[in-house]
Amino acid sequence: MKVPYLDLKSAVRTDPREIADAIQQVLDRTAFAGGPFVAQFEKDFATFCGTRFSAGVGSGTDALWMALLGLGIGPGDEVITVPDTFIATAEAISWCGARPVFVDVDPVTYNMDPSKIEAAITPKTRAIIPVHLFGQTADMDPILEIARKRKLFVVEDASQAHGAEYKGKKAGSIGDAGCFSFYPGKNSARTASGWSGHRQRGTRQEDPDAARPWTGEEILPFPDRVERPDGRYPRERY
Numbered sequence: 671m672k673v674p675y676l677d678l679k680s681a682v683r684t685d686p687r688e689i690a691d692a693i694q695q696v697l698d699r700t701a702f703a704g705g706p707f708v709a710q711f712e713k714d715f716a717t718f719c720g721t722r723f724s725a726g727v728g729s730g731t732d733a734l735w736m737a738l739l740g741l742g743i744g745p746g747d748e749v750i751t752v753p754d755t756f757i758a759t760a761e762a763i764s765w766c767g768a769r770p771v772f773v774d775v776d777p778v779t780y781n782m783d784p785s786k787i788e789a790a791i792t793p794k795t796r797a798i799i800p801v802h803l804f805g806q807t808a809d810m811d812p813i814l815e816i817a818r819k820r821k822l823f824v825v826e827d828a829s830q831a832h833g834a835e836y837k838g839k840k841a842g843s844i845g846d847a848g849c850f851s852f853y854p855g856k857n858s859a860r861t862a863s864g865w866s867g868h869r870q871r872g873t874r875q876e877d878p879d880a881a882r883p884w885t886g887e888e889i890l891p892f893p894d895r896v897e898r899p900d901g902r903y904p905r906e907r908y
Contacts, residue, residue: 678854715850718833720843730829733849734762734799741823741846743768743796750790751799751827752782759801759827771795780804784812791816797823802831802841810836810844817845825849830856 682689701707708726716724727733743749745767751759753772760770773786782800798817800808810824817824824845828834831841832850842848 719840719848721848729758730849730851730853731758731762731765733851734758734825734827735765737825737847737849738762738766738768738797741797741825743823746794747796748792748794749797749799750787750795752801754780754803755801755827756829758829759799763799768796769794776809779806779809781806781808782813784809784816787813787816791820791822795820795822797825799825799827800845801827801829802834805831805834807831807834807836807841807844814844823847829853832856 696702696705696707699705699707704726712724712726716722727736738749743763743766747766747768748771749763749766749768750771750773751763752775753760754775760772763770771790771792773790774783775781776783781803782798787798798813800810800813802808814824816822826842826845826848828842828848829851834841836844842850
């Protein structure tokens, strides 16, 4: 039996009429960037993940990047993550002007090995990005314990973990922020890329302890928005 490496047609074949109807509604409303369908999906996906907020952005790289910026990560900082991930994880750190520091993965789960984190922490370390890979979450309890002890942020890269759970909590709802991907090749594939960034503690402007409050206006070099012809369709799955 030949198993295709990547079969993007299967999701479309499952409910083609539903997809066509959803796209037609977007076309009828000319809601090509943002709009009511994206706004509703943001609310629905936040509810699905058990988070207070959800914001649609242009790509998963943007979601990671903006989460880090919102936490005040910038030049001179270090962020611990894993090498066994898509380049966007490290790329988002670099875009902030920070330096990615890699720790090895657990040989059984291929996710971040918490026992390697302490040795990688320096006075410049500001955050940890565990990557939930192949629908399986990283071992979050020891990661969070280290982060609390060292006063570090935790940003979950949940781009391949929609709906995955860790001890009763959905991926993306466990750390300070969680980032998802809806790129066609991901676990929850769509016909275009639409990603969500989740925040648990509100905005940095609301946080009186924020070291570097961020509004985004003076930092983002280009406008970011959600543009997807299927802006309504992902909502039906959650």
